[in-house]
Each structure stands twice: as structure tokens, then as C-alpha cells.
Amino acid sequence: MKNTITHVIIIVVAIIITSILGTKLYHQQEALFPGKDAMRAVPIAGLHKFSADVSWMLFVNYLGSISGVNEKNVDEVIHRLEKLIRLDPNQPKYYESGAMFLSNEDAPKALEILQKATNNPNLQNNSVIPFNAGFIAMRNLETPNYLQAANFFSISLQRPDNSEFSISTNARSCYLRCLAQKYAMDKKMDIRIAMVETLYKEMEYGKDDGDNEPDQYNCSELPEIKGRLLKAMQNAKIENSDYTPTKQALERIHEISTKVFADCHLCDKCMRPYGPGQNYCSHCGNKLIPWGVCQKCGAVIGDAAYCPKCGTKAEE
């Protein structure tokens, strides 16, 4: 009898302790590796990772056996990819390569998969996945979603760039292009002018909080932002067969130019910088207001404080 009671006590105490510790470990595991719970639902004796590896090789093999992803096989590709992601939601390659195979035939599905990957806490240091998502939202959707794309590019830029090829430069260009496209659509204006407005806004970032803006990446500190704005202003001023800048556009460009490039010497017509002593623009032949010339002898002195020829103090 005594022996039985001892056994029962040990059994009860051991099972309670195991249960308490097990529950504690379960929660700790969930906190450490979110998504583990979903993996438990797939009953393959804890061999999810190895199964994912095998499924990945079969997936690659399958893609090699078809001429391309088309409407006939797109469902099969999605099915295989989703199975892979269920088995191992933390492998970036499945998203970086796998979802891109889908992007032409079923862009919304590819975007959905990449959206989940972007939100995956274990892939928070991956900048390629949001970049790919942004690219699909910008290029592959039937109606491009520029705001969503800009959000993805913004996320990509906020993450460390560990990719084999540096994507941050591309992501920055795409981000600005998406913002400009969105602005052009909203304001019904030409993309060239919208780009000027966007870049100007980016330079002024922090002073202005737009309601409809994505969770922005801060471009205002970029060293090339001024160069980009200047280039955009030059493009916006060039008249060609399908584009003629409006009067309002030219006034706006002039306004921005005087605010941002007050200390620069730019041609009024083509927005190209010109050097000291130049009377005409070497690019467009427009008459310029010369600068850096000695008021007394007419020698070109540039930024010098005194004329090296006659010693006259330069005007400030």
C-alpha cells in the first residue's frame, strides 16, 4: 500500500512539473521562433526542415522540367511553393527565387507570399524580399500599386543591404519613382514634374507630414539627392515631341531652383550649371548672367576674394 502511494505521488508530481515546464518551454519557443506553431500542425515527426530541403530540390527540378510558368501550371507552382513555405517559413531563397517565378503569371499571389515574408520576424534583416515585392507591385500588377510598392522599397531601404549585389541604390531609385508616379496620378500631372515635386519633398522630409504618404525612408540626408533633383529639373524643362512643360510647371521649377540652388549658377533654360565668366550656356546657347568676373578689369576670378590681375576686391 505504502509503495503504491509513493508511486502515485511521484507520478502526479512528475507529471505536474513536466506540464508546467512544458508549457513554459512552449511559450518560450513561440517567442523565440514565431511560426513554429503552424509547423506543428504538419505531422512529419519534426522533420520539417529536411522535408523542406527535399521539396525545394523537387521544386527546382519541376521548374526545370517546364518551359515557363503559364496558366496551365501556375496552380501547381503555387501549390508546391506554399507547401515549401509551410514546411520552412524562414528560408529567404524560397521567397527571393520562388515567388519571382510566379510574378508574371500570378502577380497578386506572388505579392501575397512576399508580403507574408516581409512581415516574418525571422526575416527582418532581409532587404531583397521587400525589394522584390515592391518591384512586383510596381511592374507586374495589372494596375500598378505605387503606394504599396513605395512602402516595400521603403522597408527594403531601412534594412541592412546584405545582398550579393547592392540593391539599396536600385531600391532608392524605385522608391522615388513610385512616389513620383503616385504623386503624378493623384495630381494628374506629368511624371517629370511629379518627380521634381517628389524629390523636393524628400529634401524637405521631416518638415512636411503628408497624410497619404507611405512609412517613409528618409532620403533627405542622401548626398545625391540634390543631384537627382537637378537632373529631374533638367528633364522637366526639356521640351520634346510628346511633352511641353506648362507655364505653371516652369514657374514651380524656377521657385524650387531659387530655394534649393540659390548658391549655384544654373542656366535658366536648361538648368545646367555654368562656370565663371561664361556669357552663354555651353549646352543650350542661352544668354547667361556672368559671375566670377572682376568688376574693374574684367578678368575671370571665380570664387577668389581678390582679382589676381588688378587686386580689386571681389563683390560678396
Place this chain on the structure above:
Amino acid sequence: MNEIFAIAGSTWRNILRMKVIYFLIFCTWVLVACTINYDVLSLGLEKDLLIDASLLLCTITAVLSVISITFEISKELKNGVASSMLSKPLGRTHYLLGKLLGNIEVGFVLTFLVAIGSLAILHLAFPGNVTTTLIQSYLLILFSIIPMSSIAVLFALLLPDVIAPIATAIIIWLTFSTGIFSNVPVLYAGIIPDLELFNLKGAATYGFAIPWSYVLLALITGICYAVFASTLASYIFTHKDIH
């Protein structure tokens, strides 16, 4: 206590004396090393494949070594070896604990050999990729042998020798997939152990940090479950007629 160690010693010596085991371990190393050749087919994921294959083979080694005890105990009970042993001044609980300890030792040694070989291959093929997380994952597989062995001992006593290994294998498989019981606290990770708690193979591949407190807690959980299962087995064994 000496009797327990004597039985444990004879159990693991019996198994580790078999030369075929070392040949099989060598085969697992070869299999692990072969995964390096899958660079093209896996689109550059051969390192992940190597790590995953080594962890898989470690788990299989652990499970097979655990299942071997069900054969051993069932055979001894059937052939009367256990009854002749128990006619000596030796408690049934001692016999059970000896068998359990012996089996854990066998599992530890075999799994350790597979793990150490795999780590050496990984180090040679991809220098600098032997991470703390990977070592912790191997340790967790080693620790999972403790609850698995106790299940094996329990089933070896409860079921006939043909059914016991199969039932043990099914239960081990189930304990890795117990998500459906996750809302029943005592059942989940209690009466049914949650071996997924010892499964951090995914973390090992990606190098996600695992706190040492987690590894230690998993070990304690495993030991507590082994105490539960072996006490239950001991209770059943003391009330069982052995012919």
C-alpha cells in the same frame, strides 16, 4: 545503486559491442558528406542541406537506439532472462532503471558520434559555420533521448514484443506532432510529451540564437517526464506476473 549501474553497463555494452553499429555510423557520415554535391540542384542551399541531413540522421539514430530497448526488454521478458534476473535479490524498479539508463547511454554515445562526425564534415566543407546554435540543437536531440527512452521502457512492459517497437515508433512520431493538444495543459507536454520542444533544427540552420536557459529547461523537462514514465512503468511492472 550498484545494481542499476551494473544492468545499465551490461545493456549498453551489449549494443555497443556490435560492430555493425560503427559501420552504420560511418554510413551516416558518408551520407552527410554527400550532400555537399547538391549545390546545383538546391540552388546553393547545400550548406543548409548538410546541416539538416546531419540533424535528421542524428534524430533517426536517437529514435532507433531508443526503439532497440523495446526489443531488448520484451525479449528478456519473453525468454525468461528477466525472471531469472529478478529471482536474484534485485528489485524490479532497479531492473527498469538499469535498462532505462543503459538505453540512454547507448543513445547518447551513438548520437554523439553521428553529431561529432557531422560537425567535423561541416567544418571541413564550410569553415566557420559550426555555430553555438547548431551545437545546442545537437544537445537538444541528445536530451530528447531521455523522455523517448522512458516511453520505450513503458511500452516494452505494457505491450507484446512485436507490437511494442511499432507502438513506440508511432508514439514518438505523435509526440513530435502534438499541436492538436496544445490547449490541454496536462495532456500536452505532460502525459503526452512534446518532443517538438527539443526540435530546433530550423534554428540551427539559420543560426537563430537559443538561450542556454532554454536548453537547460528542456533537459529538466525531459528528466521529469522520464521520472513520470519510468515510475508508471515501475508500478505496472511490480504488479505484473512474469512467467
